[in-house]
Amino acid sequence: MEQAPPRSQALQQLIAAFIGSRLNDKLDKLSPDDPKRSELNAQYQPHNWLADAARRVSQLQLVTHPQKSTHPDARGSSLFAPPDSLPSRLEIGTHCLSDFASDVVGNAAALDVYKFLKLEYQGQTLLQMLQADDADLLQALHHDNTVASQWRAAFCSITEPAGGPASHVLAKQIYWPVSPDDFPADANDDSHYHLLSILNSSALSHWLYGRIQEHRFGDAAKAARQAKRDGNNHPHGYHDYPQLAEEKKGGTKPQNISQLNSERRGSNYLLASLPPHWDSTEIRPLYQLDNTFRRFGKRQPVRTLLREFGDFLSHLKPEHNNIHIRQRRERYLAELFDELLQFGAAYSNSLSPGWTDHPDCLLPLAQQCWLDPYRAEQDADFKQQFECQDWPQQLATDFAYWLNRHLEGKGLQLAEAEFDYWRRELAQDAGWQSQLDRLQQGVPA
């Protein structure tokens, strides 16, 4: 027999060592006189094991998009669509991954075949070498070239779905309007649709899971959190994922979904895309209260904003006046105005018009005009005041006064100039001003 080249011999040893260690694991579990031992010894002869593996590989599929990740009972096609097979896109998806983890679906009893194909030699997996038709590896598999080629074809088929493309009743399928020309699609024309069968990218889920685990539990993150608690400096800080959700896939048998899902014990992280929470349950007529801003200041987001704004201001010295500081101050004010307008709209849009026309309502007229503008529809006296009085200016003054006093309470000395500045800001804020303009021009239908 012709001597194999050294590279081929090394590969042969690698394979033999892998099979040998699996055999030893099995043998260790048996008593020394168990009759199964000789059976196992025969089964784990490299050629026998490889022939069996080449048969069993059809029970596995290498994927990036497992179908069962949508639903454990969905039985459609799973796909192998690695990042470099996808076109560049402006959005975020699997195509953005520079390095990705392949997933495996199929019979868990055949997973040893996948471990075999993942064996690395000189930085390449056996699967990659087989796909590249590596002659030395073929020779290491079997001295008969025909057998080796058959095995190679079998192992390489691991990335192909078994059978034709299929979706499933439990898979997600949606219709997307697609126009045959440049016009918007016609919703009533059945030929103006594509049917999209949606698969989850387990490659991307796995990447996300790894990143978030590191940011939550990694040593660097722990050190940074400790530094914050101690009020110390830290080179880079840490990350928080507010309202992060964890979904468990596959219940007690995450292996049923896929190999990577099993490695994560079924855990899948979901990032939150919730809006800011505007709690309108506390909106009821403001009676026995002579200044709305007191109620406004009790709202949780407003308190947070005021606290952060106050902290920011108290760290400033009079000579600090660069563009970044001014911009940041403006943004705090803009956020306060947002809150203020939301607050005003909550009362004017949610309550019945005329709620301020009540003996218990002690609010000044300017605040009544702001919070109950539609009262003018039914109340002629009020309408006259609403249209003639300079209540927006009065309101701006009230607001500036309230804010000033509130921040003074935080140990800040605010000058008259600051007070004017805020009043001017409020009166000039685009949203605020146009809303007031509309109100003064008459009540919208």
Next chain:
Amino acid sequence: MTPHRLPDINALLHIPHLRIQNANAISGPHSWGHPGPTAFTGLMTALRRKLGPELDLDMVGVGIINHHYQAQTNGDYVQRFNLSRNPLNKDGSTAAIVEEGHIHLELSLVFGLALGNTLSGASQAELDQLATRIQQTLHTLRVAGGSILPGRSRLQPRLKHLPESTEEQQGQFRQLRRWLMPGYALLARDDLLPAPAQPGEAADGSRLDAWLDQCRLNHYPVADEQGQVSWQHSRQQGQGWIVPLPVGYGALTPLYPPGSVAHCRDETTPVRFVESLYSLGEWLSPHRLTDYRQLLWYPSHDASSGVYRCHNDYHLTRAAEPAILGELA
């Protein structure tokens, strides 16, 4: 790739305060919370089909405004979905738990319509009638899987012709946006994502990190001149309420001819396997919007990149930040 723009519309329909129970809170494979724009463009398509082909209008885009929500989750550091025990299997065994996420929503929707010749001359009274009919039809549909409950708003649905001049349009929009508060409008912020690598450049793996960076709070220390350290987080910088957003789907396979993929919903539509694509969105107080184009979402299909997604023109049309400082009122 041609940039997408909202197709022409000539009317706006405001459906105020829908209460939706148990909408699907798992908006994509990597996100949860508010249903994404595809749920609402899908609703728009379903609504248009239900109204019937005789009606002389196209529904082009939809604006999404959230007033209130109640997520059906529990947990402190990590949210978990409240699970439901589902009916038994046919053989009497207990069904496996497949996690579902639910959320109750209070929403207003604004539809951008293209009225045909007969409707574009309709009187306001006829439009009001049509608005009521569309709202009634909408109430028979599901929104992101959730059921619509009777609303408790005193507002009526409104359908208005779009005025000719830009100035009048903006005046009309100012009036509309007051009805959308208190609440937050969902807008696209694709502009906050770094551009993809050009052919020949290195792979753009760092885009994923850049995306994730916007989806979280970053805490970092700031030292003043005396070396005194205070910690800040990214939302304090006033960049707005930025969230990850599933905007649509990207093709994983070629388009299969009708009937060639087994077990599909029909045998007459071409089929494609796709994955979810993400971008960034922003929740913004409606009074910061100046134009209906900033509010509406519309679907598109780009054959060259195999992308099916929803667009919103906010970042293309928003005015530069108004200069406030140094001017007297």
